[in-house]
Amino acid sequence: VVVQSEQRPEDQQAPGSNTCAGLADDERLALMRLLVGTHARLTRVLGSELERACGLPLTWFVALVRLASAPDNRLTMGELSSELALTSGGVTRMVDRMVERQLVERQHCPSDRRSVYVALTAQGANALDEATATHLEGLDRHLIGPLNETDRIALVVALTKLGTDPTGGCPGG
Amino acid sequence: VVVQSEQRPEDQQAPGSNTCAGLADDERLALMRLLVGTHARLTRVLGSELERACGLPLTWFVALVRLASAPDNRLTMGELSSELALTSGGVTRMVDRMVERQLVERQHCPSDRRSVYVALTAQGANALDEATATHLEGLDRHLIGPLNETDRIALVVALTKLGTDPTGGCPGG
DNA sequence: TAAGATTGACGCCTCAATCTTT
């Protein structure tokens, strides 16, 4: 069921008028703005902290986590693409860079020779171990710390509902 | 006050072990993952809908909204940079592209000749008017629709607390 | 023909250096 917000007077303006004076106060835009701003700030702070401490981009860390928790510590390119909300081409290039640093390696997939596995290396596992403490501490400080338990639970509930939106559009899924 | 999460057994593993088997279930990582995923999906869907319907990138729309609600429909580059969570260089290039499409124009700032105003043009105001209906409808469908009022309010509260984190790092602010 | 992955072209951002004005 689609909830149609009640019509607001600001929504109806003569075309060519002084252009949406009250638009900045729109509740829907404000919420979106909040979400985008929070995401930007959080990824920026956590990313630079992790980069400084461990020389590891935040996106690589996420990829390493997914690989580490996958069966045999490996995933196909396509699976990784879904996990990271990246296009196929984007994953190819990210994996290229991670292979260069020997954090992961490509492996043939015997059951389907079109697919290629990307597998965690020992070096990748070590890097993940080292980075984990730093990142979890950053998460505690910037994401968990400012919220009480009620906030945190409500946030999970709301984001989960948004995540299961059937009209969604993921590149890799 | 920083809430220190209770120690989880998964956090302590022998170095060089099979590497963080339970890491994927960590509550903090899961919440961050949810936030990043929701942001990615939402900006992707709303962005492509707006682009298809009006030929306007989502980031431009946000910029136009900020300009439209500013005094005299204009902001300095630095102010716009803060509003959009973009670096100074990023804003320069974005404004370059918007000037090219005649949605905004640069104006000298008499009071401080180092600054330059970016001002909404009539054409920019029209583009904003046209895009607003599409975007608000998309917001209703993808952001407001899936949530009930309780969720929505809780989401605003939580994100606001995260936004006022004193340890934050904005490029333009 | 379709699916999985890669590649080339390109868009958009960041960082650091630079220029102008304060």
Next chain:
DNA sequence: AAAGATTGAGGCGTCAATCTTA
């Protein structure tokens, strides 16, 4: 010297075309 804005170099992602295998 410091602040506001711009520029060049470079990183990282998307899209569309391509190649290989099913």
